[in-house]
Amino acid sequence: MSISATLRRVEQYYDAAPRSDARVEEIGSLTLFIGTGPWSYYARPRLGVSVVQPQDVQRACGRMRELNLPAAFEWMAESTPSMRAAASRSGLSVVDGPLLVVADPVDVMLPGGVRLFLVGADDPRLGDYLHLATHAFSGTPDDEDPGEPGPDSSEAAVAHLRTRIADGRTVLMAAISQNRLLAVGSHHPVVVGEDVVSEIVGVATLPDYRGRGLGAAITAALVSDARQECSLVFLSAGDDDSARVYERAGFAQIGTACLATS
Numbered sequence: 001m002s003i004s005a006t007l008r009r010v011e012q013y014y015d016a017a018p019r020s021d022a023r024v025e026e027i028g029s030l031t032l033f034i035g036t037g038p039w040s041y042y043a044r045p046r047l048g049v050s051v052v053q054p055q056d057v058q059r060a061c062g063r064m065r066e067l068n069l070p071a072a073f074e075w076m077a078e079s080t081p082s083m084r085a086a087a088s089r090s091g092l093s094v095v096d097g098p099l100l101v102v103a104d105p106v107d108v109m110l111p112g113g114v115r116l117f118l119v120g121a122d123d124p125r126l127g128d129y130l131h132l133a134t135h136a137f138s139g140t141p142d143d144e145d146p147g148e149p150g151p152d153s154s155e156a157a158v159a160h161l162r163t164r165i166a167d168g169r170t171v172l173m174a175a176i177s178q179n180r181l182l183a184v185g186s187h188h189p190v191v192v193g194e195d196v197v198s199e200i201v202g203v204a205t206l207p208d209y210r211g212r213g214l215g216a217a218i219t220a221a222l223v224s225d226a227r228q229e230c231s232l233v234f235l236s237a238g239d240d241d242s243a244r245v246y247e248r249a250g251f252a253q254i255g256t257a258c259l260a261t262s
């Protein structure tokens, strides 16, 4: 598949994925996804739109304020180049991250003594897995109490994740060693046209266990699971350092994912 066809497929995924958890409002050239559960979404350029006007971004910001949602816009630089200027002219800060697809999957060796497993919907430690991800992304120092609930491991968030795992919308993988949870990651398969496409998200290793190959190993295992049913597996990396971890698991950059916030 050509790069532009792959990017189109990724756009279709981004338009389809939130719909099972969100209601949708069209605001000019933008689609606003309003989460109906604990997950917060964003506005994106409408599928197929290449020109976004600053007025649409400002209207969407106003609507997000009314709804008490944080201002957040996501798009791909290559598909909607006009969105960057529209966001900047509306006073938003734009951050870019590499968008990568699985090109040539590779097996990655697990560090000794570590076991990976797919988390079931009825797993009693679901809150711990969520807490690890929250903790790893927040950059707070490792602590001795990974079971302590974080903001995203509320009962509502755990129940939501449980439902998504049960109906196959989220596949969650965890890495443990001697019963200590070290890393997590997930992918979210969605039917796009006649294919299934999945995005890998939330790969996170506890700070004290980084640099041992866990991030690459959990990514490779998620890819191998996703490829059983998906014709395309992709992810957006926070920065070039994270992208290197994914490149070692066989990903290659094909574009740039952009995020604008206030």
Ligand SMILES: CC(C)(COP(=O)(O)OP(=O)(O)OC[C@H]1O[C@@H](n2cnc3c(N)ncnc32)[C@H](O)[C@@H]1OP(=O)(O)O)[C@@H](O)C(=O)NCCC(=O)NCCS
Pocket: 136, 137, 183, 202, 203, 204, 205, 206, 209, 210, 211, 212, 213, 214, 215, 216, 217, 236, 237, 238, 239, 241, 242, 244, 245
């Ligand atoms: C990004 C993240 C998941 C990487 O996890 P990790 O377990 O450290 O990943 P890896 O160990 O596979 O790779 C990290 C580095 O360790 C190196 N490494 C891996 N195994 C190693 C080993 N046995 N000995 C020495 N170095 C090793 C890798 O080469 C890599 O180095 P590089 O960054 O220079 O390429 C982790 O930093 C994290 O949780 N960050 C916060 C959450 C986040 O940002 N997630 C990614 C969102 S896109």
